[in-house]
Amino acid sequence: MTQKFDVVVIGAGPGGYVAAIKAAQLGLSTACIEKYTDKEGKLALGGTCLNVGCIPSKALLDSSWKFHEAQDGFAIHGINHAGVTMDVPAMVGRKANIVKGLTSGVATLFKANGVTSLQGHGKLLAGKKVEITKPDGSTEIIEAENVILAPGSRPIDIPPAPVDNNVIVDSTGALEFQAVPKRLGVIGAGVIGLELGSVWSRLGAEVTVLEALDTFLLAADTAVSKEALKTLTKQGLDIKLGARVTGSKVNGEEVVVNYTDKDGEKTITFDKLIVAVGRRPVTTDLLAADSGVSLDERGYVHVDDHCATSVPGVYAIGDVVRGMMLAHKASEEGIMVVERIKGHKTQMNYDLIPSVIYTHPEIAWVGKNEQQLKAEGVEVNVGTFPFAASGRAMAANDTGGFVKVIADAKTDRVLGVHVIGPSAAELVQQGAIGMEFGTSAEDLGMMVFSHPTLSEALHEAALAVNGGAIHIANRKKR
Numbered sequence: 013m014t015q016k017f018d019v020v021v022i023g024a025g026p027g028g029y030v031a032a033i034k035a036a037q038l039g040l041s042t043a044c045i046e047k048y049t050d051k052e053g054k055l056a057l058g059g060t061c062l063n064v065g066c067i068p069s070k071a072l073l074d075s076s077w078k079f080h081e082a083q084d085g086f087a088i089h090g091i092n093h094a095g096v097t098m099d100v101p102a103m104v105g106r107k108a109n110i111v112k113g114l115t116s117g118v119a120t121l122f123k124a125n126g127v128t129s130l131q132g133h134g135k136l137l138a139g140k141k142v143e144i145t146k147p148d149g150s151t152e153i154i155e156a157e158n159v160i161l162a163p164g165s166r167p168i169d170i171p172p173a174p175v176d177n178n179v180i181v182d183s184t185g186a187l188e189f190q191a192v193p194k195r196l197g198v199i200g201a202g203v204i205g206l207e208l209g210s211v212w213s214r215l216g217a218e219v220t221v222l223e224a225l226d227t228f229l230l231a232a233d234t235a236v237s238k239e240a241l242k243t244l245t246k247q248g249l250d251i252k253l254g255a256r257v258t259g260s261k262v263n264g265e266e267v268v269v270n271y272t273d274k275d276g277e278k279t280i281t282f283d284k285l286i287v288a289v290g291r292r293p294v295t296t297d298l299l300a301a302d303s304g305v306s307l308d309e310r311g312y313v314h315v316d317d318h319c320a321t322s323v324p325g326v327y328a329i330g331d332v333v334r335g336m337m338l339a340h341k342a343s344e345e346g347i348m349v350v351e352r353i354k355g356h357k358t359q360m361n362y363d364l365i366p367s368v369i370y371t372h373p374e375i376a377w378v379g380k381n382e383q384q385l386k387a388e389g390v391e392v393n394v395g396t397f398p399f400a401a402s403g404r405a406m407a408a409n410d411t412g413g414f415v416k417v418i419a420d421a422k423t424d425r426v427l428g429v430h431v432i433g434p435s436a437a438e439l440v441q442q443g444a445i446g447m448e449f450g451t452s453a454e455d456l457g458m459m460v461f462s463h464p465t466l467s468e469a470l471h472e473a474a475l476a477v478n479g480g481a482i483h484i485a486n487r488k489k490r
C-alpha cells in the first residue's frame with residue numbers, strides 16, 4: 013500500500029530539516045527525503061549548511077584565527093612564546109568532527125520528533141505524489157497532502173576555470189586542503205570567496221582575489237565596504253577589482269589563470285584556485301514534466317511571498333527560491349510554510365534578514381544602507397561609533413571598525429544597522445530585534461546597556477544619530 017503523509021519534504025538542509033521538525037511538532041505526519049552521503053557513504057542530514065557550508069567554514073575560520081592570534085596577537089598581552097605551528101590535517105579533522113556531531117544531531121532530532129527519514133532522491137510527480145529513488149536504484153512512490161521542496165543550491169561553474177577537484181576547486185574542495193597552498197587564487201570577492209581566502213591567508217598562503225566588478229562588496233553600506241577593503245588588504249589579501257577571469261590552464265600541480273582588467277590581458281600562476289562565483293538552485297530531476305510546478309527565468313522554483321508554488325499544497329523554500337541564499341532565511345521560510353499549512357497566517361519579514369561575512373573584523377548588516385536610502389530619496393540621520401573608542405574593544409585589543417545606525421530623519425525610526433568590527437553579527441542581531449519592533453534611534457539610546465560591552469558601541473551609534481553620543485565628539489549637533 014502507498015504510504016501517505018501530511019507533509020513530505022525533499023531535502024534536509026536548514027530549510028528542509030527545520031520544516032520537517034516543525035511539521036512533526038505541530039502534529040503532522042512528516043517524512044523528509046535526503047540523498048547526500050558523507051565520505052563513509054552514510055546518509056548525512058543538514059544540507060550544504062552543516063556539511064559543506066556555514067558550519068565547516070566557520071570551524072576553519074575560528075581555527076585559523078586562533079593560529080593567527082597565537083602568531084601575531086599574543087605579544088601585546090605579554091604572552092611570549094615561540095614556534096607556533098599549524099597541523100592542517102588536525103584542523104580539517106576537527107572541522108569534520110563538528111560536522112559529524114551536528115549532522116547526526118539532526119538525525120536524533122528527527123527521531124525525537126517522529127519525522128520519518130527516507131534516504132534517496134526525491135522527485136515531485138503530478139497529484140502531490142513523490143517518487144523516491146533509493147541508493148540501490150529501486151523506486152518507491154509516496155503520497156502527500158503537502159510537499160515542501162527544499163533541494164538547495166550548488167556552486168556555479170564557469171567555463172574559464174573548470175573545477176578539477178585537485179588544483180581548481182569549489183568551496184567544498186577549499187574546506188579540504190591538507191596543506192597550506194603557497195600561492196592561492198580566489199575567483200569572486202563575495203562572502204564565500206572572502207571567508208575561504210581569509211582562512212588560508214591566515215595560515216600563510218599568498219592570496220589573490222580576482223573580482224570582475226569594480227565595486228567591492230556591492231551589497232554593503234559604502235562606508236563598511238571601504239573599511240573592509242582597507243582592512244582585508246592590510247591583512248594580506250591582494251584583492252584585484254575589475255579583474256575578470258577569462259581562461260585557465262592546469263600544468264601539473266599549478267594553474268595559470270588569464271584575466272582582463274583595465275590595463276588589458278594578464279596572467280597569474282597559483283598552486284590552488286578556488287572558484288567562488290556564486291551558487292545556483294538545484295532542480296535537476298526534481299520535477300516531473302507534469303508536476304505543474306514552474307521555474308522562473310533564472311531557474312529558481314517560482315513561489316509567491318509565502319513560498320507557495322503554482323500547485324496548491326506544493327511549496328518551495330530556501331536557496332531554490334528567490335531571495336538571499338542564507339541558512340536562516342531558508343529555516344524561517346520552512347517555519348512559515350508549515351505554520352501556514354496548519355492554518356496560521358504566519359508571514360516572514362523579508363526586509364529584516366541579517367547578512368554576515370565572517371572575516372576578521374566581521375561584517376554584518378540588517379535593513380537598508382545609506383546609498384540605497386539616498387537613492388530612494390529618504391532623508392536620514394546617521395550615527396557612527398568607532399570600536400577604537402570602546403573600552404571593551406581596547407581590552408580585547410580588537411579596535412578595528414565601527415557601528416553605523418541609520419534612522420529616518422523625519423520619524424527617527426531605525427532603517428539600517430551596519431557593523432564592521434568584533435562580534436558584528438551579534439550586534440546587528442540586536443539592531444534587528446529593535447527594528448522588528450519599530451525602534452527609533454532615541455529608543456535604543458534610552459536603553460541601559462551593560463558596561464563594558466561591545467554592545468555599547470551600538471548604544472553610542474544610536475545616540476550619535478541625534479548628536480547625543482557621550483564617548484565621541486558628535487558630528488551632528490543637537
Ligand code: FAD
Pocket residue numbers: 022023024025026027028045046047048058059060061062064065066067069132133134135162163164165183204294297298329330331332337338339340341342370
Ligand atoms: P541546502 O542546505 O543546500 O540543502 C538542500 C539539501 O537537499 C541537500 O542536502 C541536498 O543533498 C538535498 N537534495 C537536493 N535535491 C534533492 C532531491 N531531489 N532529493 C533528495 N535530496 C535532495 N549561510 C548562512 O546563513 N551563514 C553562513 O555563514 C553561510 N556560510 C556558507 C559557507 C559556504 C562555504 C557555503 C557554500 C554556503 C554558506 N551559506 C551560509 C549558505 C547556506 O549554506 C545555504 O543558504 C543553506 O544551506 C540553504 O539551505 P537549503 O535548505 O535551502 O539548502
Ligand code: AMP
Pocket residue numbers: 170172199200201202203204205222223224225255256257258288289290291
Ligand atoms: P557571490 O555571488 O556573492 O558569491 O559573489 C561571486 C562574485 O564572483 C561576484 O562578485 C562576481 O562578480 C564574481 N565573478 C563572477 N564571475 C567572475 C569571473 N569570471 N572573474 C572574476 N570574478 C567573477
